[in-house]
Amino acid sequence: MILTILLAVLGIILSVALFVAIVMFAGPVAAVLLIILGLVGLVLSMPFLVSWAVILLIMVTVIKLLIVPYFDKRKKSRLDLEHMLIIPQKQKVRVDMNNTVNGFNPYVIDCFYTDEKTGREFVFTSKPFLNDPTPYLEGVQLGVFVNPVDYSNYYVDVSKLGDIK
Numbered sequence: 001m002i003l004t005i006l007l008a009v010l011g012i013i014l015s016v017a018l019f020v021a022i023v024m025f026a027g028p029v030a031a032v033l034l035i036i037l038g039l040v041g042l043v044l045s046m047p048f049l050v051s052w053a054v055i056l057l058i059m060v061t062v063i064k065l066l067i068v069p070y071f072d073k074r075k076k077s078r079l080d081l082e083h084m085l086i087i088p089q090k091q092k093v094r095v096d097m098n099n100t101v102n103g104f105n106p107y108v109i110d111c112f113y114t115d116e117k118t119g120r121e122f123v124f125t126s127k128p129f130l131n132d133p134t135p136y137l138e139g140v141q142l143g144v145f146v147n148p149v150d151y152s153n154y155y156v157d158v159s160k161l162g163d164i165k
Contacts, residue, residue: 083145088144091112101128133158
């Protein structure tokens, strides 16, 4: 009886760890953890672990494929309609050492803009890219949609770069 309770608690802990890993990494690491969790469930002859893994996989898939893109698209369309477009004076590609995507440090584009009225400098950072966007930037001037009241609410429009990942 105690062993069953301990195994159930272990299953819940592994399920939560799997969910966090899939949400954070959503890549090969999450797939390996899912396989390990499934194997642990089979080895321990505990079908509820496998069912937890399937439920979590379905939840993460729904979140990743439906909910996250919906909010990204909604934010972009809201910024397109309600905010002003500024053109940065300088663009620079760098590797973002503070974040990882699938175990790699992604590239980001920093757009530098100086407000003519106040003289204050702003740096707007694009979404992360797995591939170096430098070749796509030649001859392209990106735009940044900003909230006129709060410049920390912005969106770097990288649609001119094409289908770069």
